[in-house]
Amino acid sequence: MINEKMLSLGNKRSVIREIFEYGNRRRSEIGADKVYDFSLGNPSIPAPEKVKEILLSLIENTEPTKLHGYTSAQGDLGVRTAIAENINERFDAGATPNLLYMTCGAAASLTISLNALLNEGDEVIVLAPFFPEYTVFIEKAGGKAVVVKCREEDFQIDFEALENAINSKTKAIIVNSPNNPCGVVLNEETISKLAELLNEKQKELGTDIFVIADEPYRELVYGDVVVPYIPNYYDNTLVCYSYSKSLSLPGERIGYIFVSPKVQNCVDVYAAVCGAGRALGFVCAPSLLQYLVAKCQGLTGDIEAYKQNRDILYNALVEYGYTVAKPDGAFYLFVKSPEEDANAFCEKAKSEEILIVPGDDFGFKGYVRISYCVALDTIKNSLDGFKRLIEQYR
Numbered sequence: 526m527i528n529e530k531m532l533s534l535g536n537k538r539s540v541i542r543e544i545f546e547y548g549n550r551r552r553s554e555i556g557a558d559k560v561y562d563f564s565l566g567n568p569s570i571p572a573p574e575k576v577k578e579i580l581l582s583l584i585e586n587t588e589p590t591k592l593h594g595y596t597s598a599q600g601d602l603g604v605r606t607a608i609a610e611n612i613n614e615r616f617d618a619g620a621t622p623n624l625l626y627m628t629c630g631a632a633a634s635l636t637i638s639l640n641a642l643l644n645e646g647d648e649v650i651v652l653a654p655f656f657p658e659y660t661v662f663i664e665k666a667g668g669k670a671v672v673v674k675c676r677e678e679d680f681q682i683d684f685e686a687l688e689n690a691i692n693s694k695t696k697a698i699i700v701n702s703p704n705n706p707c708g709v710v711l712n713e714e715t716i717s718k719l720a721e722l723l724n725e726k727q728k729e730l731g732t733d734i735f736v737i738a739d740e741p742y743r744e745l746v747y748g749d750v751v752v753p754y755i756p757n758y759y760d761n762t763l764v765c766y767s768y769s770k771s772l773s774l775p776g777e778r779i780g781y782i783f784v785s786p787k788v789q790n791c792v793d794v795y796a797a798v799c800g801a802g803r804a805l806g807f808v809c810a811p812s813l814l815q816y817l818v819a820k821c822q823g824l825t826g827d828i829e830a831y832k833q834n835r836d837i838l839y840n841a842l843v844e845y846g847y848t849v850a851k852p853d854g855a856f857y858l859f860v861k862s863p864e865e866d867a868n869a870f871c872e873k874a875k876s877e878e879i880l881i882v883p884g885d886d887f888g889f890k891g892y893v894r895i896s897y898c899v900a901l902d903t904i905k906n907s908l909d910g911f912k913r914l915i916e917q918y919r
């Protein structure tokens with residue numbers, strides 16, 4: 526008998542993938558330019574030109590057995606040193622190479638961190654709306670996901686609900702800001718209050734409660750919005766970072782875990798991270814990509830295109846009468862469905878060839894996610910359809 530849980534995960538495509546596949550069918554039937562596909566979070570801006578230059582130079586100038594060989598399990602020392610220096614320049618967070626662990630992107634950072642921290646039956650709080658894979662990762666690490674909904678008026682943390690959810694089994698809380706799917710950045714007041722509450726609860730319960738800061742969108746913010754660096758507010762923090770979105774390299778699978786030096790027993794926690802990476806069979810993150818990102822510190826793709834898309838779409842939707850969460854970062858809009866059942870609204874949107882994703886999978890019913898990491902023409906050409914759609918509800 527094979528593993529039933531894995532069988533069902535493998536057989537059940539995510540709703541997002543289903544919609545994307547539907548889009549593929551429609552594209553072949555009516556032409557790609559007639560389908561307004563806002564389903565996937567695949568970066569639409571290319572990786573910076575510098576990425577190509579560095580890759581070519583690495584290939585030309587690095588000894589092949591080094592370039593393509595194993596690095597140490599936690600990542601090449603020079604690479605971790607370069608990243609630690611960048612973290613300290615930007616956030617003065619006391620990063621050292623021996624607290625950094627290179628990973629295959631944020632998904633791997635999350636699974637490794639969860640496996641490092643959790644014992645069977647531990648609870649992990651996820652703030653809804655959330656990236657749907659969290660529940661899969663938590664369960665596989667032996668934990669139980671406890672969902673706490675954010676406040677609908679601004680998608681900041683609902684502290685009363687959070688306090689009620691914390692108990693002696695609470696091992697961690699995953700904090701994702703800028704957020705997928707709502708694009709909201711948790712502000713400094715929220716992060717300070719979160720730190721205060723978790724410190725109080727740790728003292729009261731006599732336990733460690735970790736923040737797992739999932740930050741693949743850290744660099745994708747528009748205007749002068751500041752994303753608080755959580756290790757500077759709360760001691761027991763692990764940062765899960767990825768270059769998938771900031772450098773538009775999602776298929777290359779590269780990121781890292783940073784265990785803050787302020788984490789209680791940080792040396793042991795880091796060792797558990799190394800152990801989890803080993804037990805999960807990661808061996809080491811891709812070496813060529815490690816050497817690349819070491820030389821890309823401080824570099825981000827040209828996010829002006831996302832900002833333009835966001836501004837056009839957000840302003841138009843608000844003008845047409847949609848209610849939209851304030852989108853300060855990432856490349857998603859979270860829009861209140863004009864009817865209670867967001868699935869029904871998404872079905873109706875298909876009649877305008879608009880493909881959007883219901884919020885149910887993100888733990889937040891009654892909303893839809895629109896990924897605006899698409900071509901500008903897709904945004905512009907979809908607007909009349911969005912207008913006609915909401916007019917059906919008047």
Ligand code: PLP
Nearest residue numbers: 566630631632656701705767769
């Ligand atoms: N966390 C969030 C919130 C995401 O949106 C994603 C990807 O879309 C991931 C993690 C996984 O990122 P990666 O491709 O770096 O594994």
